[in-house]
Amino acid sequence: xxxxxxxxxxxxxxxxxxxxxxxxxxxxxxxxxxxxxxxxxxxxxxxxxxxxxxxxxxxxxxxxxxxxxxxxxxxxxxxxxxxxxxxxxxxxxxxxxxxxxxxxxxxxxxxxxxxxxxxxxxxxxxxxxxxxxxxxxxxxxxxxxxxxxxxxxxxxxxxxxxxxxxxxxxxxxxxxxxxxxxxxxxxxxxxxxxxxxxxxxxxxxxxxxxxxxxxxxxxxxxxxxxxxxxxxxxxxxxxxxxxxxxxxxxxxxxxxxxxxxxxxxxxxxxxxxxxxxxxxxxxxxxxxxxxxxxxxxxxxxxxxxxxxxxxxxxxxxxxxxxxxx
Numbered sequence: 001x002x003x004x005x006x007x008x009x010x011x012x013x014x015x016x017x018x019x020x021x022x023x024x025x026x027x028x029x030x031x032x033x034x035x036x037x038x039x040x041x042x043x044x045x046x047x048x049x050x051x052x053x054x055x056x057x058x059x060x061x062x063x064x065x066x067x068x069x070x071x072x073x074x075x076x077x078x079x080x081x082x083x084x085x086x087x088x089x090x091x092x093x094x095x096x097x098x099x100x101x102x103x104x105x106x107x108x109x110x111x112x113x114x115x116x117x118x119x120x121x122x123x124x125x126x127x128x129x130x131x132x133x134x135x136x137x138x139x140x141x142x143x144x145x146x147x148x149x150x151x152x153x154x155x156x157x158x159x160x161x162x163x164x165x166x167x168x169x170x171x172x173x174x175x176x177x178x179x180x181x182x183x184x185x186x187x188x189x190x191x192x193x194x195x196x197x198x199x200x201x202x203x204x205x206x207x208x209x210x211x212x213x214x215x216x217x218x219x220x221x222x223x224x225x226x227x228x229x230x231x232x233x234x235x236x237x238x239x240x241x242x243x244x245x246x247x248x249x250x251x252x253x254x255x256x257x258x259x260x261x262x263x264x265x266x267x268x269x270x271x272x273x274x275x276x277x278x279x280x281x282x283x284x285x286x287x288x289x290x291x292x293x294x295x296x297x298x299x300x301x302x303x304x305x306x307x308x309x310x311x312x313x314x315x316x317x318x319x320x321x322x323x324x325x
Contacts, residue, residue, distance in 0.1 A: 004325040010317060018309050025272040025305035026321035029238065032270040032303070033064065033322075037234040039270070042249050043070035044241030045311060048077035049113045052240075053172035055316040060175040064322050065238075067182040067225065068172075069249035072147065072191025075183070077113075078173040079151055080123035085165040087122040091115050128196050130159050132205065135197065139211045146213045146221075147193070148183040152176075182225050184218045186248035215248075223252050227265070234269030240311045242275055254296040271298055272305040274314045 003011065014023050033039065041059075043052075059065045081088070091097065091105075094115045105112055109120035118124065134150050137143075145153070154160065155177045168174045176183060188194045200206045229235055239246045256265045271289055289304035298304060307314050 004320075006317075006320040006325045010321060018307055021305055021307050022309075022314060022318060023321070025307060026318045028270060028303045028305065029064075029236070029272065029318070029322050032234065032236045035234065037236055037269055038066035038229060039064065039236045039238055040067045040069060040249060041065045042237070042239045042241075042245040043068060043074045044239075044243045044245040046073065046077070046113045047240055047311060047315070048074045048081065048172070049116050049118065050312040051081065051170070052312065052315055053078050053081070053175075054170045055319040056172040057170060057175040058323060059319050060172060060179060060181060062323060064319075065181075066229075067184070068176065069184040069186070069222070069245050071243070071245050072185050072188040072194050074245075075148055075151065075173065075185050075188075076127070076191055076193045077118065078171055079127060079154075079160075080118055082166055082168070082171045082174065083126060083160045083163045084119055084123035087119040089117040089119070091117060124192055124196075126160075126163070127154075127193070130154055131193065132196075132200060135200070135206055135211055139206055139208050144211055144213055146183075146218065147185050147188045148176075150212070152180070182221075184222045184249065186215045186218060187244045188212070188215065190244075219248065219252070219255075222249065223256055226252050226256065227262075230266050234266065236270030237268045237272075239271070239273040239275075240315055242273070246273070250292065250297050251295075257296055267299045268297060268302060270303050272307070272318075274307045274309065274311040274318075276308060276310055 011023055014020060029039070041056075047056075056065070089105075089110055091112065092115060094112070102112070105117055110117035111120060111124075112118075131150055131154065134153060138145060138150075151173060155174060175181075189198060197206070197212055201209045226235065237250060239250075250268065253265060253267055256262045271292070273289070289298060289302075289306060292298045293300060307318075
């Protein structure tokens, strides 16, 4: 792949330490794809509110990402940004806020994520009104869908088309919907829409709690996807952040091999994690990739990279190299 100006700059200047690892990881990513491999990307942290969609959407459109495992927050916050971007409030001096300042944001229905406030009414409550109708319609018709399928449905039906406030080309969820990308969302109830769904179940607006499919069903779906896709090509694992999005997805391989006894299932063929967690063998997010060998997730020869930096900086740079920009 030819190098565009961004890739050329990075490859000339990023020669040592974490910078060199970034180049090596991106190069190996392309090598994995060039060998007919595919890539699962995991998304933790607040990457959607950090607008990673600007670069991730292009990765999806160019078929550089083939499945996503993300937190419920990242799933919904890309949609929130799509329909309410102009009402967001950036707080450049967020480190200087006092408790009184924070309470003032609360009183103005502004939910802060580091330097950015998500507007309660324009984003969260607007989506709630539309998705409640979908939940209730599914309940009435006897349907059950995954959390991401409900959001795909809202986008496909154009429920918010007149309200888009950013270019849809900058929304990773919209790109994923267009490609019907496999998405897996463990622990969805630990999200704003998950909380709202539980509240509507408690108040009786939804009587069947199983209208939204569960995390265990996502796990089985991911295992089925891995079984099919790994039959004739290697699957790589690109992890942004740590937590449940990463651990849930990577555990599918040892589950298939050790618990279902499918010993012929291939291990992950590439691994990279972007994390600012301090390396530690006591936490998942800071665990060195070699530890994953002992759990039957990675092989000795699997290309392994850890880029110890801020994913909001590193992610778009890796993507730029993979895309040849």
